[in-house]
Amino acid sequence: MARRVTIQDVADRAGVGKVTVSYVLNGKDEEARISPATAERIRAAAIELNYRPSAVGRMLARSQADAVAMVFQYGDYFGAQTAFISEVMRCVCKACVENQVDVVLHTKLASDPLTEANNFTDGRVDGVLMIRDAEDATYLELVARDFPTVLFFCRSDQPNAHYIACDNQRGGRMATEHLIHLGHTRIGMIRGGMGSVDSNDRLVGYQAALNTSGINFDPELVVEYHGADGHSEDFLALMQRPDRPTGLVVWSDDAAFECIRLCNGIGLNVPGDVSLIGFDSTHACERSNPPLTSIRQPIELICAEAVRLLLALRKSPVDATLCRQIFPPILDVRQSTGHPPKNSSTMRSSTK
Amino acid sequence: MARRVTIQDVADRAGVGKVTVSYVLNGKDEEARISPATAERIRAAAIELNYRPSAVGRMLARSQADAVAMVFQYGDYFGAQTAFISEVMRCVCKACVENQVDVVLHTKLASDPLTEANNFTDGRVDGVLMIRDAEDATYLELVARDFPTVLFFCRSDQPNAHYIACDNQRGGRMATEHLIHLGHTRIGMIRGGMGSVDSNDRLVGYQAALNTSGINFDPELVVEYHGADGHSEDFLALMQRPDRPTGLVVWSDDAAFECIRLCNGIGLNVPGDVSLIGFDSTHACERSNPPLTSIRQPIELICAEAVRLLLALRKSPVDATLCRQIFPPILDVRQSTGHPPKNSSTMRSSTK
DNA sequence: TGGATTTGCTGAAACGGTTCAGTATAATGT
DNA sequence: ACATTATACTGAACCGTTTCAGCAAATCCA
Numbered sequence: 001m002a003r004r005v006t007i008q009d010v011a012d013r014a015g016v017g018k019v020t021v022s023y024v025l026n027g028k029d030e031e032a033r034i035s036p037a038t039a040e041r042i043r044a045a046a047i048e049l050n051y052r053p054s055a056v057g058r059m060l061a062r063s064q065a066d067a068v069a070m071v072f073q074y075g076d077y078f079g080a081q082t083a084f085i086s087e088v089m090r091c092v093c094k095a096c097v098e099n100q101v102d103v104v105l106h107t108k109l110a111s112d113p114l115t116e117a118n119n120f121t122d123g124r125v126d127g128v129l130m131i132r133d134a135e136d137a138t139y140l141e142l143v144a145r146d147f148p149t150v151l152f153f154c155r156s157d158q159p160n161a162h163y164i165a166c167d168n169q170r171g172g173r174m175a176t177e178h179l180i181h182l183g184h185t186r187i188g189m190i191r192g193g194m195g196s197v198d199s200n201d202r203l204v205g206y207q208a209a210l211n212t213s214g215i216n217f218d219p220e221l222v223v224e225y226h227g228a229d230g231h232s233e234d235f236l237a238l239m240q241r242p243d244r245p246t247g248l249v250v251w252s253d254d255a256a257f258e259c260i261r262l263c264n265g266i267g268l269n270v271p272g273d274v275s276l277i278g279f280d281s282t283h284a285c286e287r288s289n290p291p292l293t294s295i296r297q298p299i300e301l302i303c304a305e306a307v308r309l310l311l312a313l314r315k316s317p318v319d320a321t322l323c324r325q326i327f328p329p330i331l332d333v334r335q336s337t338g339h340p341p342k343n344s345s346t347m348r349s350s351t352k
Numbered sequence: 353m354a355r356r357v358t359i360q361d362v363a364d365r366a367g368v369g370k371v372t373v374s375y376v377l378n379g380k381d382e383e384a385r386i387s388p389a390t391a392e393r394i395r396a397a398a399i400e401l402n403y404r405p406s407a408v409g410r411m412l413a414r415s416q417a418d419a420v421a422m423v424f425q426y427g428d429y430f431g432a433q434t435a436f437i438s439e440v441m442r443c444v445c446k447a448c449v450e451n452q453v454d455v456v457l458h459t460k461l462a463s464d465p466l467t468e469a470n471n472f473t474d475g476r477v478d479g480v481l482m483i484r485d486a487e488d489a490t491y492l493e494l495v496a497r498d499f500p501t502v503l504f505f506c507r508s509d510q511p512n513a514h515y516i517a518c519d520n521q522r523g524g525r526m527a528t529e530h531l532i533h534l535g536h537t538r539i540g541m542i543r544g545g546m547g548s549v550d551s552n553d554r555l556v557g558y559q560a561a562l563n564t565s566g567i568n569f570d571p572e573l574v575v576e577y578h579g580a581d582g583h584s585e586d587f588l589a590l591m592q593r594p595d596r597p598t599g600l601v602v603w604s605d606d607a608a609f610e611c612i613r614l615c616n617g618i619g620l621n622v623p624g625d626v627s628l629i630g631f632d633s634t635h636a637c638e639r640s641n642p643p644l645t646s647i648r649q650p651i652e653l654i655c656a657e658a659v660r661l662l663l664a665l666r667k668s669p670v671d672a673t674l675c676r677q678i679f680p681p682i683l684d685v686r687q688s689t690g691h692p693p694k695n696s697s698t699m700r701s702s703t704k
Numbered sequence: 705t706g707g708a709t710t711t712g713c714t715g716a717a718a719c720g721g722t723t724c725a726g727t728a729t730a731a732t733g734t
Numbered sequence: 735a736c737a738t739t740a741t742a743c744t745g746a747a748c749c750g751t752t753t754c755a756g757c758a759a760a761t762c763c764a
Contacts, residue, residue: 006720017744022722033741055474056417057720059408060749067456067476086438097459102476104419105455107448122407123750124419124454124476257639287609289641358750369714374752385712409750412719475720710761715754722748730741 005051013045067102068310069125083282091303099311113137121147127310148313152306162323164306166297168198171329172205175277175295178331179247180213184340188221188245190255206249221245225255235262246274246340253278253285256292271338281332291334298327357403365397419454420662421477435634443655451663465489473499479662500665504658514675516658518649520550523681524557527629527647531599532565536692540573540597542607558601573597577607584614598626598692605630605637608644623690633684643686650679
């Protein structure tokens with residue numbers, strides 16, 4: 001097994017010190033005033049010897065990795081990787097390509113937040129991009145260690161938090177207003193998990209929209225989505241009420257697809273009988289039957305800003321206005337939303 | 353800015369040499385015969401000082417990274433990340449979690465294969481998992497350097513290639529046989545790119561199945577899929593022929609969805625007028641209208657084996673039978689395939 | 705009681721770079 | 735001819751760990 005060719009080998013071959021090689025191979029021959037002739041000799045030697053620099057040696061010397069970690073909620077690692085996460089990964093990679101840093105997916109999960117944080121602060125990455133709740137213990141630990149960390153698709157009230165998020169309250173409001181503008185007055189919400197900040201935000205927006213339009217908020221029209229299983233009972237109960245909603249703001253696209261399926265199962269047509277609007281506006285929205293109206297987060301923009309912020313953090317303190325950015329969502333109207341049925345005001349009669 | 357706590361600091365605090373600390377903190381105190389009392393003292397010191405080992409120092413010393421690179425075809429980095437790639441990423445991560453190695457997504461793409469290969473052999477990863485054509489220059493360079501590299505979802509004839517693939521010939525055959533068993537005799541193929549080994553393999557399987565059943569192979573029934581754009585002309589021409597096929601074996605699920613859309617556009621019902629079978633059996637198959645019959649690759653199995661093989665390669669030469677494995681695909685029957693229309697033998701009459 | 709073995713620990717080298725603070729030589733200015 | 739400055743390069747320290755070989759003291763065996 002041949003020994004690895006080191007920078008010293010190149011130096012010997014070119015008849016210079018290894019320092020000089022380092023400067024030349026890093027393109028710093030100008031500022032270090034290496035003569036063109038020497039530089040050329042060094043480059044030739046490197047090629048002859050098939051020299052491949054060791055990134056690890058470089059990382060150690062520079063105390064910088066030129067890489068960032070990308071981490072998601074616990075479940076998303078193993079379980080169903082949603083189209084949303086998939087798109088986020090794509091956009092983060094794209095931003096990292098532009099900034100010439102690599103992406104590391106850490107797999108050494110630990111139950112203990114201290115240990116988990118160690119995985120990130122061990123020098124292999126310069127910072128962490130996280131989709132986690134703002135109260136996540138690992139996140140808090142990283143912040144406490146002053147390690148460059150950016151939360152994205154999530155906001156935080158931590159004093160020195162950095163995050164790039166989407167305005168979920170506004171998203172909830174936009175979705176609800178869309179239904180209201182179409183004439184709906186009885187609007188339900190299929191919400192996400194109770195612990196989810198995103199879901200709570202959207203609920204706030206939903207209530208705000210109702211309020212502005214003078215529609216009473218009815219807590220009975222809000223049902224939690226528990227994933228494709230266990231979801232049906234509550235939902236069916238809601239939709240079989242005599243005064244069932246004619247419009248639904250649904251937690252995610254996937255949840256909305258499930259709702260459509262369940263509605264069809266009990267003879268309700270979308271959007272004829274009930275209008276549905278989802279969140280995320282994934283590609284599947286275009287292919288579903290009917291194509292799903294959905295609220296889209298500007299994923300590419302958010303990822304690009306998050307990466308930019310993270311990389312800025314490694315150097316100096318960052319201008320406060322860049323540390324916390326919230327972008328508005330976008331409404332993609334498709335065919336799952338329409339006017340409420342004509343007899344919707346006399347809906348009660350359908351029970352007989 | 354406080355200096356990083358090093359292993360030497362811990363050693364000083366505990367009153368031992370740093371070597372001893374290394375042994376204890378790596379759980380090798382037994383074999384290095386460190387007394388329990390000393391071990392305990394060291395562990396306490398590490399906690400007191402808040403010692404976080406540097407992975408980079410460790411990587412340098414051990415010449416091992418405990419990480420693998422995962423790389424895809426060029427386009428998949430930026431462009432549409434398909435549901436297939438997304439599932440592959442999930443499964444690779446899962447396998448890596450089980451094996452306790454991290455995953456690195458390299459972003460420093462280079463046009464020059466030599467340079468690109470350097471990205472992988474620079475010590476940050478122990479090996480590379482690739483979805484690339486067997487003739488890919490970067491792949492060949494890695495193999496030439498004897499760097500642990502495993503091709504997956506792709507086979508190669510290189511003498512010392514390592515790969516874990518799915519039997520695409522068999523997949524093409526299974527898909528075609530499924531249609532034949534349903535009674536189809538006029539079966540077309542919407543194939544992938546001409547350069548794609550996968551697509552060629554499936555075509556071979558398709559022809560083999562026709563041949564076995566005594567159906568003549570008609571090259572006019574094979575049309576290349578060019579992505580959602582530019583695809584329609586050739587396809588529509590095929591489907592508007594008087595002797596159009598009643599069954600289609602389609603390159604991918606996404607392509608099949610597009611075909612369904614185009615068929616519907618010219619008044620053809622799926623599966624009433626034409627049966628369609630896709631490849632990949634992604635989640636979207638269940639939600640499409642009609643749900644798409646599809647050939648599934650055992651992604652999780654292939655990813656798990658690929659990771660296993662790659663990690664085995666870092667140590668010693670690997671048993672030849674494990675170096676090249678080909679797994680059979682699976683047929684998922686849904687509702688986009690059915691019997692051919694009754695009048696299919698008199699199809700020509702539909703032109704009048 | 706003396707030699708062999710075990711126990712408990714460590715010194716030094718290795719891993720492969722980068723960067724600071726020079727130094728020796730050559731060129732320039734007066 | 736001498737002081738000054740620019741040019742071209744380098745020595746040594748540093749980054750933080752692991753591992754090999756070996757050493758001193760304690761224990762064992764006959």
